[in-house]
Amino acid sequence: MGLSSRKAIHIPFPQAVPCSYILNMDDCLGNNPIACGKCAxxxxxxxxxxxxxxxxxxxxxxxxxVAIGLDVYDPTEMDEYGYSRFxxxxxxxxxxRLICAxxxxxxxxxxxxxxxxxxxxxxxQCVGSRNPKIGRPxxxxxxxxxxxxxxxxxxxxxxxxxxxxxxxxxxxFGKSFEDMFQRSKQAGTRYIRGLPGDIEEDPETGNxxxxxxxxxxxxxxxxxxxxxxxxxxxxxxxxxxxxxxxxTLSKTADGFFMESHPKLKPVDAPTRGVYFAxxxxxxxxxxxxxxxxxxAASKSSALLNAKQIQIEAITSRIDEQACAKCGLxxxxxxxxxxxxxxxxxxxxxxxxxxxxxxxGATCRFGAITMRHFTDNQLMAxxxxxxxEKPEDKVFxxxxxxxxxxxxxxxxxxxxxxxxxxRVVRTMCSARxxxxxxxxxxxxxxxxxxxxxxxxxxxxxxxxxxxxxARVQRLWNTLEKAGVRPERLQLEWISAxxxxxxxxxxxxxxxxxxxxxxxxxxxxxxxxxxxxxxxAKKEAAAAGAAx
Amino acid sequence: MAATRETFRCMMCGHEYEETVDxxxxxxxxxxxxxxxxxxxxxxxxxxx
Numbered sequence: 001m002g003l004s005s006r007k008a009i010h011i012p013f014p015q016a017v018p019c020s021y022i023l024n025m026d027d028c029l030g031n032n033p034i035a036c037g038k039c040a041x042x043x044x045x046x047x048x049x050x051x052x053x054x055x056x057x058x059x060x061x062x063x064x065x066v067a068i069g070l071d072v073y074d075p076t077e078m079d080e081y082g083y084s085r086f087x088x089x090x091x092x093x094x095x096x097r098l099i100c101a102x103x104x105x106x107x108x109x110x111x112x113x114x115x116x117x118x119x120x121x122x123x124x125q126c127v128g129s130r131n132p133k134i135g136r137p138x139x140x141x142x143x144x145x146x147x148x149x150x151x152x153x154x155x156x157x158x159x160x161x162x163x164x165x166x167x168x169x170x171x172x173f174g175k176s177f178e179d180m181f182q183r184s185k186q187a188g189t190r191y192i193r194g195l196p197g198d199i200e201e202d203p204e205t206g207n208x209x210x211x212x213x214x215x216x217x218x219x220x221x222x223x224x225x226x227x228x229x230x231x232x233x234x235x236x237x238x239x240x241x242x243x244x245x246x247x248t249l250s251k252t253a254d255g256f257f258m259e260s261h262p263k264l265k266p267v268d269a270p271t272r273g274v275y276f277a278x279x280x281x282x283x284x285x286x287x288x289x290x291x292x293x294x295x296a297a298s299k300s301s302a303l304l305n306a307k308q309i310q311i312e313a314i315t316s317r318i319d320e321q322a323c324a325k326c327g328l329x330x331x332x333x334x335x336x337x338x339x340x341x342x343x344x345x346x347x348x349x350x351x352x353x354x355x356x357x358x359x360g361a362t363c364r365f366g367a368i369t370m371r372h373f374t375d376n377q378l379m380a381x382x383x384x385x386x387x388e389k390p391e392d393k394v395f396x397x398x399x400x401x402x403x404x405x406x407x408x409x410x411x412x413x414x415x416x417x418x419x420x421x422r423v424v425r426t427m428c429s430a431r432x433x434x435x436x437x438x439x440x441x442x443x444x445x446x447x448x449x450x451x452x453x454x455x456x457x458x459x460x461x462x463x464x465x466x467x468x469a470r471v472q473r474l475w476n477t478l479e480k481a482g483v484r485p486e487r488l489q490l491e492w493i494s495a496x497x498x499x500x501x502x503x504x505x506x507x508x509x510x511x512x513x514x515x516x517x518x519x520x521x522x523x524x525x526x527x528x529x530x531x532x533x534x535a536k537k538e539a540a541a542a543g544a545a546x
Numbered sequence: 547m548a549a550t551r552e553t554f555r556c557m558m559c560g561h562e563y564e565e566t567v568d569x570x571x572x573x574x575x576x577x578x579x580x581x582x583x584x585x586x587x588x589x590x591x592x593x594x595x
Binding site: 253454455456462465471472475485486488489490491492507511 | 557558560572573574582583584585586587
């Protein structure tokens with residue numbers, strides 16, 4: 001903010017952990033030769049080494065806790081609030097710095113424009129949060145309580161001030177949070193429901209005017225303010241992408257790391273042995289971050305102290321002889337559990353494989369065996385189910401975790417639906433290969449449904465995106481073969497959606513009734529497998545496709 | 547972020563619609579009319595601003 005200068009050697013902020021000094025070599029007078037060196041002279045512990053450099057340290061570890069924190073939203077792009085135009089518009093982080101006893105003004109709260117004490121302060125909530133227009137639709141979780149705390153702090157310092165908070169909703173949901181909110185109101189802070197559309201500045205005085213629609217009264221109001229604080233949201237840290245690539249982690253739509261399961265495994269990453277703590281997983285306050293860090297530490301020590309580690313029984317195995325060395329499987333594995341080098345057969349790292357089976361469905365050479373869900377087993381199920389009166393059946397591939405459980409939910413809830421469906425379970429919808437779907441049509445299935453978890457619920461990071469791509473290709477294949485592509489359907493059904501499962505089954509039954517015997521006979525003929533290319537040619541084609 | 551107008555068809559009800567798709571977007575699709583997830587991506591259209 002330009003209110004004071006910082007020495008080249010300093011503690012970043014009073015509550016820094018560890019509370020030790022850092023030396024900013026950009027500001028240091030220099031060490032080659034040493035121009036000042038006074039800090040080294042007075043340091044009794046001899047902890048200052050001017051020649052210290054960044055270095056990469058390699059360590060073998062059994063578990064990784066990702067706690068890379070957050071970045072704060074830069075409100076420059078939201079020009080309506082004038083952050084880059086008006087001196088007296090500051091962010092909540094700058095407010096903290098100004099009112100802090102260790103800050104540039106030793107805790108005396110002054111306006112940046114004239115160093116006078118402001119008496120009317122406005123706080124605007126949700127700056128960079130809950131705003132789909134700027135690509136940040138999520139709630140930052142901490143800003144409401146931070147502002148409430150700031151108003152109490154400010155009124156405690158200066159009882160004569162007027163604080164006005166402009167908000168959409170006040171989310172005071174934690175322990176004692178509502179009490180704190182009520183205290184802020186009792187202390188005199190005004191809460192106005194509505195966010196200002198425009199901020200104007202009086203060039204002579206530097207005062208600001210906020211124009212806002214008070215959605216409680218339905219009136220347009222203008223508020224004269226000495227200073228405005230933008231309660232900025234949080235954003236995923238810059239390093240998130242780099243770490244994500246290193247540890248094969250996936251992200252949610254908000255850009256934060258995706259946990260293994262939102263309820264049952266909230267600190268586990270889908271990659272085994274990796275745990276999350278703090279903001280990098282989702283916006284959360286200190287208390288939640290501490291809880292999550294404790295849980296991550298407990299989980300990792302349980303893993304490290306285990307004498308034996310249980311690995312998934314349902315894993316893939318690659319037949320080295322049959323492998324065409326194309327590397328397609330390595331490219332699509334959500335866990336990075338397949339190791340492949342050009343010209344070499346792919347190898348499954350069994351400890352890392354979670355058993356989604358997407359590699360098995362992708363391999364065109366039958367080189368991958370998915371234990372317990374082999375191609376032969378699944379094909380036999382398809383053929384067995386459709387061996388008699390296929391025209392009366394709706395053939396359903398359901399994933400183990402969601403769609404199949406959704407069917408269970410429909411059953412235990414006694415929800416009625418047509419009995420024409422025949423369900424074949426796979427661990428993930430991504431295990432269903434194009435060949436399996438085509439085989440179902442060849443066997444006379446009038447309708448085939450592929451169902452899996454909703455995008456955010458996929459139990460194998462993002463394996464069900466493979467399902468989408470595969471179904472898109474199948475629609476094209478069916479159309480080219482003169483088979484009505486509508487006969488293949490795709491649905492995401494969660495374990496709790498028994499109603500949806502029943503509704504979809506009813507829709508499938510309606511669709512089944514529209515399929516004629518001629519159509520089924522045509523599909524049997526048109527989808528007959530073509531004579532196989534040689535493995536060499538197919539490998540070349542697969543390589544070109546990547 | 548680059549965005550394109552894309553055409554989709556619901557394979558359940560036949561509803562055809564256009565939507566702006568951001569590059570690298572990873573979004574679950576459902577038909578705006580019948581909510582089915584059987585959404586077929588038809589073809590790319592000219593780039594949106």
